[in-house]
Amino acid sequence: MTSRIRSWLAGLRPRLVAAFAVIMIVGATAAAGASYVSARTAILKGFQDQTMLKLRDQIVTYLPTVSLPPTQATLDAFGTALKSSNAVVVYHGLRSGSGIDPDSVPADLRQAVASSTNIQFQRVDAQGYPQFFVGVPVQTGTEGQTSGIEVYTMVSLDQQQAAIDDLSRTAWQTSALALPFAVVLALLAARQVLRPVRALNKAASELGQGKLDVRLRVKGSDELAQLVTTFNNTAAELERTVGTLRTMEADARRFVADVSHELRTPLAAMNAVTDVLDEDAEQLPPDTAVAARLVSAETRRLTRLVQDLIEISRFDAGRAELRREDLDVAAAVTDSLAARGWAPGTDVVAELPAGITARLDRRRLDIVVANLVGNALRHGAPPVEVALRVERGDVVLAVTDHGPGIPEAVLPLVFDRFTKADTARARSEGSGLGLSIARENARLHGGDIVAVNTGTGARFELRLPREAW
Amino acid sequence: MVEDDAAVREGLELALRRQGHVVHTAESGEVGIELLVLRRPDIVVLDLMLPGMDGFETCRRMRASGPIPIVMLTARSDDFDIVAGLEAGADDYVVKPVEPRVLDARIRAVLRRAVSERPTEQPESEERHGDLVIDRAGLEVTKRGTPVSLTPTELKLLLELSRTPGQVYSRQQILTAVWDHDYLGDSRLVDACVQRLRAKIEDVPAKPEHVQTVRGFGYRFGRS
Numbered sequence: 001m002t003s004r005i006r007s008w009l010a011g012l013r014p015r016l017v018a019a020f021a022v023i024m025i026v027g028a029t030a031a032a033g034a035s036y037v038s039a040r041t042a043i044l045k046g047f048q049d050q051t052m053l054k055l056r057d058q059i060v061t062y063l064p065t066v067s068l069p070p071t072q073a074t075l076d077a078f079g080t081a082l083k084s085s086n087a088v089v090v091y092h093g094l095r096s097g098s099g100i101d102p103d104s105v106p107a108d109l110r111q112a113v114a115s116s117t118n119i120q121f122q123r124v125d126a127q128g129y130p131q132f133f134v135g136v137p138v139q140t141g142t143e144g145q146t147s148g149i150e151v152y153t154m155v156s157l158d159q160q161q162a163a164i165d166d167l168s169r170t171a172w173q174t175s176a177l178a179l180p181f182a183v184v185l186a187l188l189a190a191r192q193v194l195r196p197v198r199a200l201n202k203a204a205s206e207l208g209q210g211k212l213d214v215r216l217r218v219k220g221s222d223e224l225a226q227l228v229t230t231f232n233n234t235a236a237e238l239e240r241t242v243g244t245l246r247t248m249e250a251d252a253r254r255f256v257a258d259v260s261h262e263l264r265t266p267l268a269a270m271n272a273v274t275d276v277l278d279e280d281a282e283q284l285p286p287d288t289a290v291a292a293r294l295v296s297a298e299t300r301r302l303t304r305l306v307q308d309l310i311e312i313s314r315f316d317a318g319r320a321e322l323r324r325e326d327l328d329v330a331a332a333v334t335d336s337l338a339a340r341g342w343a344p345g346t347d348v349v350a351e352l353p354a355g356i357t358a359r360l361d362r363r364r365l366d367i368v369v370a371n372l373v374g375n376a377l378r379h380g381a382p383p384v385e386v387a388l389r390v391e392r393g394d395v396v397l398a399v400t401d402h403g404p405g406i407p408e409a410v411l412p413l414v415f416d417r418f419t420k421a422d423t424a425r426a427r428s429e430g431s432g433l434g435l436s437i438a439r440e441n442a443r444l445h446g447g448d449i450v451a452v453n454t455g456t457g458a459r460f461e462l463r464l465p466r467e468a469w
Numbered sequence: 470m471v472e473d474d475a476a477v478r479e480g481l482e483l484a485l486r487r488q489g490h491v492v493h494t495a496e497s498g499e500v501g502i503e504l505l506v507l508r509r510p511d512i513v514v515l516d517l518m519l520p521g522m523d524g525f526e527t528c529r530r531m532r533a534s535g536p537i538p539i540v541m542l543t544a545r546s547d548d549f550d551i552v553a554g555l556e557a558g559a560d561d562y563v564v565k566p567v568e569p570r571v572l573d574a575r576i577r578a579v580l581r582r583a584v585s586e587r588p589t590e591q592p593e594s595e596e597r598h599g600d601l602v603i604d605r606a607g608l609e610v611t612k613r614g615t616p617v618s619l620t621p622t623e624l625k626l627l628l629e630l631s632r633t634p635g636q637v638y639s640r641q642q643i644l645t646a647v648w649d650h651d652y653l654g655d656s657r658l659v660d661a662c663v664q665r666l667r668a669k670i671e672d673v674p675a676k677p678e679h680v681q682t683v684r685g686f687g688y689r690f691g692r693s
Binding site: 264265266267268269270271272273275276279303306307323325326362363 | 474476477479480481483484487544565566567568569570640655656657686
């Protein structure tokens with residue numbers, strides 16, 4: 001389960017969803033942020049301008065009645081005139097009785113007002129309550145001389161702030177509403193992309209399993225459709241190539257089988273008279289005798305080779321039949337050894353416990369035994385040990401020699417056709433097919449043969465399932 | 470000897486002559502059947518792959534004309550041929566390419582069957598097994614008084630099995646006793662011969678009373 005989730009997370013779909021969500025969030029944030037900033041500026045600026053204009057108008061209206069330097073009474077009267085703006089009139093150390101406390105005005109603003117001839121303002125955030133201070137340096141006369149009188153007022157921006165907060169909240173909520181839409185869109189897009197990808201994946205794995213006729217339907221003309229077309233073309237080409245190779249291989253095998261069969265009849269005729277050549281060789285002139293013996297020996301060799309070729313081409317063609325019968329394996333092996341003059345006690349030491357029975361093809365078992373023991377005698381050194389045992393329901397026959405063993409480089413190839421362990425002795429007595437045939441026979445039984453080096457020689461182990469008896 | 474390939478025919482003829490046999494050859498089944506009448510041979514060596522009348526048909530016709538022993542030449546590649554050849558009535562087979570010594574051994578073994586039993590048996594050699602009477606001295610078998618025509622191999626098989634009724638013989642034992650195959654005999658020889666024997670001596674060959682199959686072991690002659 002966890003692995004499925006992990007693979008889902010590693011897939012294309014969550015990445016697409018994440019990408020869509022990020023794009024959406026960034027876009028919505030940018031839009032909301034921009035509109036928030038401009039709305040806030042508009043709201044605040046309107047209110048501030050209004051406040052400042054009103055104060056200036058009141059000052060301008062009242063100013064002509066003010067005499068300089070002002071007295072406390074003058075300041076008070078000025079303050080009263082500006083009451084609706086809740087403004088305080090300050091002149092050096094003096095202040096009007098009404099209006100805000102001048103000490104609450106930020107020092108920066110007071111400094112700016114003192115050194116300027118223009119109306120000054122500053123926004124202050126006092127513990128979450130935004131406040132707007134306005135300072136006016138009052139001028140007298142036409143030359144713009146500073147009178148030293150300063151007017152200050154403060155208005156709260158709470159309402160404006162509340163309106164701005166409302167606005168931003170609405171903007172965020174709208175953005176948040178768009179997020180699920182983005183996810184759904186992303187999933188839809190992912191599905192659109194993933195369906196053909198999944199189909200391709202399935203088809204590719206089928207192709208890998210040897211189903212070469214697998215093809216996909218091309219839909220549309222996008223990049224995925226191009227990919228599907230490429231896949232189809234590749235599969236078609238692969239099918240054609242493999243088909244050609246298979247035909248060629250089948251042709252080659254049939255050719256070997258045909259050649260072997262064609263060779264058999266003339267060889268049968270020659271083989272029939274090799275004994276005659278051998279028997280009469282003594283009465284022939286020396287050179288002719290050598291020639292006769294050579295022809296005789298090589299005819300026998302060629303006959304064996306052709307027989308082995310026919311045998312192996314039968315396996316290749318899948319025409320080898322298994323004829324199981326109930327066997328006492330020890331007796332069957334003893335028969336095989338005896339039939340070839342390998343009576344136990346000579347070069348061959350047999351350890352064949354009686355009573356091991358199995359359903360095997362007697363002729364094929366004989367071929368395996370003959371090939372394994374013959375091979376051990378030819379390439380190994382005596383004594384060749386033939387040992388029979390039962391292991392986990394299998395009959396195991398081990399043939400061990402005491403020769404030089406099999407070179408490590410040759411060991412994996414020892415069952416291949418025409419593999420010769422000893423290249424110096426390229427023409428051995430065997431056809432070079434004996435071990436291949438032995439293994440084919442073992443496999444036909446559902447068993448196998450393995451070759452190992454024991455350190456003091458080579459060992460071939462034949463393993464055959466006993467089958468029900 | 471019936472063999473279509475001239476070289477094989479010539480080679481085998483030469484080899485068999487040197488083993489002391491008198492050989493007449495034929496290149497087709499038709500000529501072979503003519504020779505059978507003309508020369509009255511002791512045994513026929515028959516190639517299965519023949520042009521015209523094939524080896525199986527030739528074998529059946531020769532078998533129908535009398536209990537002549539037949540050894541067939543076959544390619545081992547075709548297991549089916551062996552079974553079909555044995556069913557057509559061949560006594561034994563040799564796989565091509567033929568080792569002349571092997572062929573000679575088989576020929577002599579088949580010929581021995583025809584004569585081996587003769588003089589050694591005791592005088593009262595007639596045995597009765599139900600409706601079957603076996604005359605070991607006269608080498609005759611009668612079923613309800615009617616003589617049964619058996620080939621030497623079939624006769625030898627019947628004599629071996631009936632020597633100790635009730636005893637089970639393995640196919641390998643039978644091969645050794647009847648065919649003189651010392652090793653690796655083909656048990657289908659036994660099975661095919663038992664089939665032919667049953668067809669001749671049993672009332673219902675599918676439900677044999679005399680030659681019974683013992684599953685997994687072999688055959689036994691039914692105790693009457």
